[in-house]
Amino acid sequence: MRKYFSSLTILTFLLFTALVNAQDKDETKYYYIGKIGDEQALQMELSLEDAELRGSYYNDKTGIPLPLSGEVNTSDSKISLYTKSGNREFNGEFSPINGGLGTYIEGAYSEQDGSIKIPFKLTKVANYEFILIKQGANVETAWSYPKLISKNEVIQKISPKIKDRMKPEIEEFQKNAKEGFMADAISHGWQFNYNYTIEYYSEKLISFTGQVYSYTGGAHGNTYYVSSNYWISDGESKLLKLSELFKKDSDYLKVLSDYCINDLRKRGAGWVVSGDIKSFKEDEIGPFALSPRGIQFAFAPYAVGSYAEGAYFVTIDYGHLQKVINPEGPLSQFVGPSKAESQIEE
Secondary structure (H helix, E strand, O other): OHHHHHHHHHHHHHHHHHOOEEEEOOOOEEEEEEEEOOOEEEEEEEEEEOOEEEEEEEEOOOOOOEEEEEEEEOOOOEEEEEEOOOOEEEEEEEEEEOOEEEEEEEEEEEEOOOOEEEEEEEEEEEEEEEEEEEEOOOEEEEEEEEEEOOOOHHHHOHHHHHHHHHHHHHHHHHHHHHHHHHOOOOOOOEEEEEEEEEEEEOOOEEEEEEEEEEEOOOOOOEEEEEEEEEEEEOOEEEEOOHHHHEOOOOOHHHHHHHHHHHHHHHOOOHHHHOOOOOOOOOOOOOOEEEEOOEEEEEEOOOOOOOHHHOOEEEEEOHHHHOOOEOOOOOOHHHHOHHHHHHHHHO
16 A cells, blocks of 8 residues: 555656646847937836837936836837827837847937927847746746846846846745645645846946745735845946945944834834834845935835735935945945035045
8 A cells, every 4th residue: 555655656746747837938028228319318128018018217317117108010110109198209110039129229209299309229238038837737936037138248147146046936936836736735826926127227236126926825925025236346246235335334224224114104004103113124124226216125015014005115315325325336326426525525
C-alpha cells in the first residue's frame, strides 16, 4: 500500500510539472524619454493592445503624470495620443518593429484648438518583458519588468539585477504551490503577480517601483510594494539606501517621518489617527520612488490602517527637504544648482 501511494505521488508530481506552462506575451509596453521643442523634457510610458494605446506622460519640471489614450496605424506607422481632457495631443510617426513600436516616435505636440504646434521626439529606453506561468489548472504566476535599452553597458546590466530581486519571491510562491498540489490542498485559484515599472529614467538615476499581489485563499489577497533606485556613477550602478540621499548626521528621518504622519493623519489613515502609529523608523517608512515631483513613499494595506482603507502614497516635495538633502548626491539633479549651492553654504 505504501509503495502504491509513493508511486501515485510521484505520478501526480510529474503530471503537475508537465502542466507548468511558461508563456512570453508579445512586447506591448514601452518607456520613452524625449523633448517637446528644444527645452521641455518629458517621459512617457505606453501600452499597446491591438491598435489601441494607453499610458501616461509627465513633464520633467513637474513630474505630475497625465493619462494618455490613442491609437496607431501600423500600415503607415502613424500614431495619435490624447490626454483625458482632450486639450493636448501628440500626432506623429513611429519607427515600426514587428507588432509594436520602434525606437523613435516624433511629430507635433499641440494644445487645445491646435493653433500651437511644437515638434516632439521620443526615444525608447525600455521594453517591458511579460512572463506568465500556469501550474496545473489552479495556479498562475505572472510578472513583468522593464528591459533597459542603452549604449551604456552599466545601465544594460540593471535589468538583470531587477529580475534577480524578483526571483526569490516568485520561486517561493511556486514552491509553495507545488507542495500545496502534492498535499491536495489547492482546490481554488492561487495567484501571484509581481510587476516592476519605471518611475523615472535618466543616464544618472533610474527609479523603479514594484507591486506584488498574492492570493492563496481567504477573504482577499495581499498587496505590498517594493522599489529599487539605482544611481549610475563612476562606471557602476549603485542600489540606493534612503540614508544616502541626505546629509550625514542630519535629522532627515524625523523630517520624513513627521511629514508622512501629518499627511496620513489628514487623509484618515486609521492607525495614525488613533495614535497607534506616531512616527516611523527607517525600515517602517516604506519603499520609496524618486521623480521630479518628489520622493514618494508607499504604505501597503495594513501598514497604517485596515485593509479596507487600501494603500496610501505620500509624496514629499523636494522644497520641504532642502536643509537635509545631500547636495552632491543623487537628488542634486532635482533640487537644481542654485539650491544645492545654498545647501553647501549652510
